[in-house]
Amino acid sequence: MNSKIIGAVEIGTSKTVVLIGEIVNEKTLNIVGMGVSSSRGVKKGEIIDFNAASDCTHAAIMAAEESASVRVDGVYLAQSGRHLETFYNDAEVTVKSSDNIVNQSDIRRLLTEAKSKQLSEDRAIIHHIRTGFVLDGEPVDDPEHMEGHKLGVGYWNIHGSVKKMSDSIHIINGFGLQVEDLIVSSLSSGKMVTTEEERKSGVLVIDIGSGSTDYVLFNNEYVTHTGVIAVGGDHITNDLSIGLRTNAKLAEMLKVKNGKATLEPKSKNDKVMLIGDLTIGDRSISRSGVCQIINARVDELFKLIRGDKNVAHYFSKRQITSVVLTGGSSQLKDIDRLGEKIFGLPVTLGENPSWVASDLAGPEFSTALGLLYFGFSYKDDNLVRREGKRSKLIKGVKQLLGF
């Protein structure tokens, strides 16, 4: 029996999640281990204290390996944070052969051309995501052997800061493990919480974490855009602590216990207690005040996403038919109702696929599950080809296709 052990690591702002999967005979994926630790040294999705973040990550990997009683061969590492940026790049070539039939060399020429965009020294590409071929203006899945004059292709390119990415890679290396690939968090969780039908008809997945919000747009089964806004649950807590003039711990408790994303009608009697045990420092707070602060923050967040010009473009063309929310902060009460108001579309809370065991069903595991899934499908997918020197960071970066 041929088996490979892969690890999925997400160094999040509030916690670090590690899952271990066993790929058996390149056909089945078993999730065999899990480790979770609360993160330190990470804010807004980015590592700000290398040593602290490193310790937490190592603890989580160790716990996962222990629970699985195996050693991990390679790690798939999630990437988030404001340093991630995207751009779209397309290219077109004239079909060379005299009979106008597209052949392999045309396609190769085209792909090289489309991906040749130079980045500055401190930036590196994480993903080139192909958004489909166009032959004489008609979208086609596989143009080889088809007849036409002009062959075009588009790519979404996601790139990040070399410094930030190598920090997270070094953390994994520091544990004596190799990073197989970097995967943007939003792609990873987005794939997990949506169905094929949703991705076909157009879906916006918003992953609201503690420190940042990642979003990804699927259209016609392709990823058509991804983005990060460095605002998450921590911001709600901070807003509350400033607005209600209390400390972060109490604000966090208040958010979880009494927080709501929609506005509450003002009424004199609707009070919540700050601590709730009538000790010194406890005081009553208007529930509508709490909701005002949260509502303003989440409302802004959703509007920023909707206003992202690449997202707005698909909204105006009515190519998005639903919105899925995931991530820890999506558990905020009524957040889906607020989303429906702003996006004007049905908003659902994401669920991990049914094959996932019940203890991994929570939204906080979507990203790590997605990482395992990708680690698994790379082996499975014959279309995946190794690309040449694309990133100096990792040698074997693979290409995401058919995604």
Add this chain to the structure above:
Amino acid sequence: MESQELFENAVRIKIVGVGGAGNNAVDRIRMDMEQLDGLTLSCVNTDLKTLSDSIVGETHLIGRNITRGLGTGGDPELGRKAAESDRETITRLVDGFELIFIVASLGGGTGAGLSPVIAEVAKQQGGLVIAFVNMPFTFEGERRFKMADSALKELREVADAVIPLPNDMLLQEEAAQDSVLNAFSKADEWITRGVKSIWAILLKSGLINVNFSTLREVFNIPGGKTLFGFGVGQGPNFIQDALDDLVLCPLLHVPDFSKVADNLLVNIVGGTDLQMSQVQEIMTFVTDKFGSRENTVLGAVIDEGKTNTVEICVLGTTNAGTMRNFTKARVAPAHRLPEPRNQVPVRAVSLREKTTAGEARKMDLVPNIQQELGFDGVDENRGFFEETGRNEHDGLDLDVPTYLRRGIRVVLN
């Protein structure tokens, strides 16, 4: 004869309202304060029309050659040019005053352009400069906000203390039914409170007065951030109410921020029934909350017209961020609390010592290190995210609470 002499030796204080908003604020102070002894009010502007509407006796038109008395049209560059061209007028304006309050809105061209120049000239003349400046609402637009931001930085480099009053914050103090316009007058109210409190402590008879050299000491180490808070209590539990009110003061909202006050001035204005034990109670609470007792200066004043009322004003500077090369060499002298002086007419205490001015001039030679800090007004609203980079998005700092940026008034209780 004796009282005449006393008066002549008293600290001379001038409040300079700069620009339209500053003029309004000074007008308001004029209306609010019945007694104005030792206090000179003055309005400066580049706009003749606004200036002539002022009810204050002393007005100065600055930069007649530059703006022809028509204002700056919101351009701080023009404001600065006007000030530079009229340095003589400004020198005459501040000459002979030991304490100069500058009151302005940095969202206006005149306020942003003139204020730093006035502060600089006043410092050169040996005065202590405390500036109360309004920061515009975020929703007034990015351009205006940036302008105010850079003016604040400039001002911090030259003034002894700069107290920024962000309109976003002040709005929170409004009653829900009030309009945004009222928020502007709210700002004036805060300025009046601050100025009045310092004035009272220096010049009014009270339980515990503070003399000018002590006040100078508080602002002596050019600290980074300033801390300014105000609390009022009335009724049977006025002490506790005032302390509660102080804790909820929107300008003191970030807990970590208020803890780092290294030099603190606490002013208490109470009625005739204010007792020393109550002053003690307030002091214990305030020093616990905002700083150590050694570096706290206390002043307490009796206002005859009041009973069952107390106002607490906390004004502090912080050395945070400047510790590394400065405070070791020059540790803030511990201030001994003056013994309470019941019933004694205390104006004598506020006599200006002859050495003060000389000392002050010497102090000016100490290199001003405020610019090293490199923070600005917005950073003070970031709380948890203070140590991370600014979260810029289309000119907004997303780490600053949305409700503040949007001007939403939060119902507290």
